[in-house]
Amino acid sequence: AMDSGRVEVDAETLALFGIRPADFDGRVETLLALTVPEDLPTLMSVVEPDHLSIGDRELDFRIRRPSGEPRWLRLRGRLLPGGDGHPARLVGTVSDASELRSGVNDVARVQRLAAALSTAGTVRDVSHAVVAALRKPLQADRIALAELEGERLVVTVLDPPEPDAWPELWRAEWRSEWPDAPVRTMPTLAAALREGRAAIWPSGTTLEPALADVGPGGLAVLPLPAGGRMAGACLIGWDDPHHFGPDERALLTAAAGLAGQALTRAHALDAEHELVGMLQRTLLPRRLPRLPGAVAVARYLPTTSGLEVGGDWYDVIPLPDNHVALVIGDVQGHNAGAATLMGQMRTALRAYAVEGHPPDVVVSLANRLLADMETDLFATCCYVDIDMEEGSAWYVRAGHLPPVLRHSDGSTEVVDAEGGPPLGVVRQADFPMSPLGLRPGTVVALTTDGLVESADLDIEDGLDRLAAGLAGSDPAHLGLTADALLADANRSDDVALLLTRYDGMALRPLRESWTVWRVPEAVRHARRFTRRVLRAWDVEEEADAALLVVSEMVTNALVHTDGRVRLDLTLVGRRLRIAVADNSPRTPIKPTSIGWEATGGRGILLVEAMSAVWGTVPVSGGKQVWCELPLSDTGGHRAADAAP
Structure with a gap:
C-alpha cells in the first residue's frame, strides 16, 4: 500500500528474505533494511513511485539476509491506480534470482x-x-x-x-x-x-x-x-x-x-x-660515543606522511680536555634537498667543533657557510658544550628550541635565554652564549619542534609537556625515558630527541700547560717543566720516557712551524697524555725509511715507539700532536686522589 507502507507477504517470500512470519511486522521498511546499499535507490524508486506511471515493473536487487548470507532477488509487479488515478498499490512476486545472476556479492x-x-x-x-x-x-x-x-x-x-x-x-x-x-x-x-x-x-x-x-x-x-x-x-x-x-x-x-x-x-x-630510510640513517650517527662522566641516548622518528625525508638531526661530539658537544638541528623542508643539507650542516658543525672553537664561533662559522651556499633553505640548531670535569656548560641557539633540564631533585626547567637567528638567514649575525649549571644527575633534553608542536599544541605548551614528562621519568633509564616521551609524538613531522645525563667524572684529570718560547734553551726549559710536573704527580719510573717524548715533539714543532708552541700534560688514571700544539695545519708525516747518514726524521718514530698511541688533531687553525704513555701500577702518582 503506497499510502501506509504496509505490505502483505506470503511465507515463501519472507523465507527468501530470511525472516520468519512470526517476526515480520508488516512494514516495507523492514524488507528494505536488508537491501544492499548500492541497490537501495533503484528499489526505492519502485516502492515510492510519486512520478512513475501506472504499469508493470521488473527489477533485480541484492539483499543480505539476517544470517549474513547474500542473495539476488527479482521483483516483478504492477502498479495499480487508486480512485484519484495515482498509484495506490504494488502487486507482484519476488523470486530467487541467484541462479540467473553472477555471485550475489x-x-x-x-x-x-x-x-x-x-x-x-x-x-x-x-x-x-x-x-x-x-x-x-x-x-x-x-x-x-x-x-x-x-x-x-x-x-x-x-x-x-x-x-x-x-x-x-x-x-x-x-x-x-x-x-x-x-x-x-x-x-x-x-x-x-x-x-x-x-x-x-x-x-x-x-x-x-x-x-x-x-x-x-x-x-x-x-x-x-x-x-x-x-x-x-x-x-x-x-x-x-x-x-x-x-x-x-x-x-x-x-x-x-x-x-x-x-x-x-x-x-x-x-x-x-x-x-628514504637508508638515506636518513646514513646521515645520522650510527651510534653515540661513550662519554666521560655522562650517558647519552637519541631517538629519531621519521614522518609517516608519504615518502618525505626530513632534515632533523642530532650529534654527540667528544672534544679535547673532556669536553663534549651536543647538537640538535632542523633544516627547513621535507625532501632530499633538506636531507642533503642536513648532512652538510652536521658535518660542518662537527668539523668546526673538533678544531677547538668555542660554541658561538662554531655556530657563526656554520651560519656563514650556509649563507654562502646557493640554497633557499635555512636551518635551526642548538649547540651545547659541556665541560665534564667542572660540570659547567655553555649553549648557543640559532632559531631553535631551548634545552630542557631535569635537575637531580626531580624539578625541571625550560632554559630561557637569548638566541640568534636561524642559520643561513643573515650572514653577519650574533649568536650569544648562555651558561648552564649542571650537577651530577642533571638531564639535558634537546629536541626538534615535531615533538612539542602540532596543529593542536603550541610550542610553549609542548615544552611544558616535555618538562612534565621528564619530571615523572626515571633518569637512571634514559632509553625508557626517551621512548615514553615519544609515545605521543606528532607523526606528521620528523622528531629528533637527544637526552644526556651528566654524572660527573669519578676521576678528574690533572693538567698543566707550558708556553714554549722560541729561545735557544726552549727544549731544555720544556724538559725542566715536565720533570717538575712529573715529580709533583709522583710519576717516577716513566719519567725518562716522558722527557724523551717531550724533547722530540717540542723540537719538531720549533723546527718545522712558526709562531706559538704550547705543551700540555694530562694525567688521568694510569695514562700520561703529552700534547704539543702549534700554528701549522700540516700533519707530521712518518718516514717510510731512514738512511744511516740521515740527520733527521726520527722524531715521530721515537714518539711512536715510546707511546701506546699517538695522533694529531686540528686546533684553531693549527694542530695538536699528542701521545699517551701507560704508567705502571707501582707508580705513586696522585691522579687516583683527584676525584671531584
Missing part, C-alpha cells in the same frame, strides 16, 4: 577489494586486503600470498598466522621463503605462473607435497599479473571438498588482476621507503 567484493587496494601503501597492506576480501567470503581455510623475486617466492602473509594451521613442510621456512623456494621444484605452481591464469584443483587431485596439504578439499592458485610480468602468487585452500562454480572462478580471476597491480605498486613504494 561478487561485484561488491571486487569493488571493496579495489577500494582497499587503492589505499594500500605497502606489500603487507596489499596482502592483508586480499585476505580480508577473499578468505571469509569464500569460506577458505587458509590463504598464502607471496611475491615473485626471480625464481623464488617470498611469503608476505599467511592466514591464519599460526604455524600449526599449515603443513609441516612449510614450518622450516616459516614467514620467509616458500618451502622448496625455487619455483621450478613445484611443477604445478610453475605451470600456473607460466600460463598466467587461475588454476583450480578439486579434492583428490595429486599435487606435490608443498601444495597438497594446503587445500586437501580444494586448492586455487592465483598468479598475480602486473604489467606483462608475474608479481606473485596467491594460494587459497579448503579442508572440506569445495565446489568451484563459474561465478567463483570469475571472482578469483578479477581479484588476482587487482592484487597483482597493487602488489607491484606497493613493492615500488616499499623500495622508495627503504631508500
